[in-house]
Amino acid sequence: AQSVSQHNHHVILSEAASLELGCNYSYGGTVNLFWYVQYPGQHLQLLLKYFSGDPLVKGIKGFEAEFIKSKFSFNLRKPSVQWSDTAEYFCAVRPQNTGNQFYFGTGTSLTVIP
């Protein structure tokens, strides 16, 4: 079965600290990769996505993620977090040849302390 692992369940950082959230998946074929964010009280929204090409993708609000195929990883990074980045972050994988189904990780709750 496909699985997506987010190793950090809760992360607490001070403002201006750097962030890296891990995401690993188990599917061996071609995949599309996504990071979604859910701010308190809001709906899930797309942060960034990878389909092909440059493995370093940039998203909204200064976030970026790097796809490392050999490690089956798609880690999310931000050089300097802000209080407004407090949210829950979900990694998602869509195997290309299994239709339209997504597989989500269990999420990482980020709290940024001012």
Next chain:
Amino acid sequence: DVKVTQSSRYLVKRTGEKVFLECVQDMDHENMFWYRQDPGLGLRLIYFSYDVKMKEKGDIPEGYSVSREKKERFSLILESASTNQTSMYLCASSRPGTSGRGEQYFGPGTRLTVT
């Protein structure tokens, strides 16, 4: 802008009641999905549909059914609500992956409490 709307933000029902959760999208997306979101478990797929009147079971379909009579509307039905179905329910829609890259757009969620 893609808009996915869900009929209720908060819902309280009694055990044994039949519950309908409605989802509507306005971007002519072929695919629609129902998830439940629980702390520590992330998003788990209940059912999805890739066309009108078509449905596929997700990872946790037990106790749920769905209906898709029109392209823009996807309903989740709890035939006989139970307390373990208390959760946040999220609806999403997308184009097929081959044409539209397949990213999903989410509604605001319905927080269902079954007492």
